[in-house]
Amino acid sequence: MTTAINSAVEKGDAAIGAQLTRDVSLPALVLHRDALEHNIRWMQTFVSDSGAQLAPHGKTSMTPALFKRQLDAGAWGITLASATQTRAAYAHGVRRVLMANQLVGTPNMALIADLLADADFDFYCMVDHPDNVADLGAYFATRGVRLNVMIEYGVVGGRCGCRSEQEVIELAKAIDVQPALALTGIEGYEGVIHGDQAVSGIRAFAASLVRLAVQLQDSGAFAIAKPIITASGSAWYDLIAESFEEQNAAGRFLSVLRPGSYVAHDHGIYKEAQCCVLDRRSDLHEGLRPALEVWAHVQSLPEPGFAVIALGKRDVAFDAGLPVPLLRYKAGVVPAMGDDIGACKVTAVMDQHAFMTIAPGVELRVGDIISFGTSHPCLTFDKWRVGLLVDEQLSVVERMETCF
Template identity: 80%
Template sequence: MSKTLNQAPVLKGAASPGDSLVRDVSLPALVIHRDALEHNIRWMQDFVTRSGAVLAPHGKTSMTPALFRRQLEQGAWGLTLASAVQTCTAYAGGVRRVLMANQLVGRANMALIARLLTDPGFEFHCMVDHPDNVAALGAFFAERGQRLNVMIEYGVVGGRCGCRSEQEVMALAEAIKAQPALALTGIEGYEGVIHGEHAVSGIRAFAASLVRLALQLQRDGAFALDKPIITASGSAWYDLIAEGFEAEAASGRFLSVLRPGSYVVHDHGIYKEAQCCVLDRRSDLQEGLRPALEVWAHVQSLPEPGFAVIALGKRDVAYDAGLPIPLKRYREGVLPAVGDDVSGCKVTAVMDQHAFMTVAPGTELHIGDIISFGTSHPCLTFDKWRTGCLVDEQSNVVESLAIEF
């Protein structure tokens, strides 16, 4: 009679320090290159500091506490997050200042934040953009004898959340003032929804209007802080927001907070393109960010000439902003792990667990070969994993990173 084996589940891509990606790690695996990661964290922190602002990187990109700690140790003011649950995860990982760039809606979510606010060392700010939400938050936190920091979100027509006019912003400030359990601590916007031929001028105008609104609210005595927060900036236009805040002299009157997130690992797609634009606009910047994130997978089938099927699919890698990008080919088990360029190959489609790849002429592949793939939009690659491999320049694992979506 066979004996049942009781063992803990094996996490996809799990690895231990000292493991080699080409010899010891079950693939596919999420791979982060240490040198590029450390460069990116230093680079963005330095950029923001020189811009007269502080950095609250968006943690939703990675939801990786080990990366949060590195960002804070390098000088980040706090972390940006998108939900109450993410905030709880960050708190458990040691984060004690959170800017939740979203509305806090629903009593169960409010209760999560109320529990964290019993820690006097925890600082939290969330967004509001409607009187109904203001009333609900005011009543909930008043019942508990707590005071919640809120910031008015200012948006653009056709965009995402946020008040759509300056009049709405002023009216909402009055609604907040009527709630003793709420403290207005700043104003927030998100410029990433501004697109089109005139995006640059539109983003500059948006930053200027954000500062004008902040100044008006300050003159009206609406803020609960002597130096209120003013914040914007995703991962594509952070330089324009920094310049806009500097041009309006926001740093003297406000705490200017920039909150890009994807920079931490960068990418080989949309943010690589955006970074090229940043460097074109800013001749004072030298080297930019470096792609640090890859997904490694095996060649599993070669059913036709010029066609390979890779053991990689929608469950493993982002595909919303471009398909995976073949980078290098490694031979399984061959050390040192030296990759050959396969950038002439191209992924044409992904299914749940398979990627279809055309093979460039002259590229020789074998079953079991390992291909490293670049990605576009790292946020939607991270959320497919529970663990990632931080590797050195020899592709050896130096740390296993817990990912906590």
């Protein structure tokens, strides 16, 4: 006897209208609509009020439904990290991409050249080495396409990017002799600057970035009248915005900020970073709200004070802190009422299990549902093919597919 399976049920699979505590296969990636919409409005307003444009980093979620919301709210474009991410975003309607990375390798160049056959597609990528400039110039010349490039300026011991102002000037000269390349701006990433003097270091880096942009513009190195100057991850965007404003970057350049994790925020590293932003900016009366959670069942209670949760490394980020227990729900109970169990603590995660100590006074039973906050949303999103957008009643209002 054979059994026909009409459709596969993925983890977290649910129909519109499903109720989290009753109808959803867990674990599930959950996005709270009110917090999500607040975050999109908040960051767009912050960036616009700073005289800049927003190109949120799409690698955080790789969720086209979120790209659309960000663009509809006023984002200038979407930042991405690779040619394949760019192709995925293009397939879902994104028509302006700032690829904050080097375009390396002929197959990746071919992906972008194919997309540039669409005259409505606006694309920019980074360069930081003469070898890459030569390779890009040669390839795109054979394709009869002119590629917009931006020089990446980095810091010693950091990630990619030219390590000195002189390297930037020399690289601009190398770009100038490549007819298939157009120098359209300069880019940096301040998130690799750490330590007790991080704030002053970031301000100095931003000042150097603007100084280089002015020098290149004055020398006629840029191929466009108003070149792009861009920086900013999800922790120090306020400092970058202030530095660009103070140096009047918006007057001579198109200033673009690129935070990405703000859209979902978190209960870990970006929550801490947001507290620092609010401390630095007394005019900001409200910050971002955590919108992302992972929900899972209590799977086993093998010892007093110890629970095993059906949640593991394949479901949630663990690189920047372990999941944070938030609320406990009774399975099947609607309307869902959550009990605070914040004193419980996840101590370890395995592939499919999390170990959690049970705080005094908290009573759990196998099958209870717990919502968990996360730290570093990027590495939680990429473990899921679908996230569930829920309303205040915890009913699913939209299935948000990812495209990693």
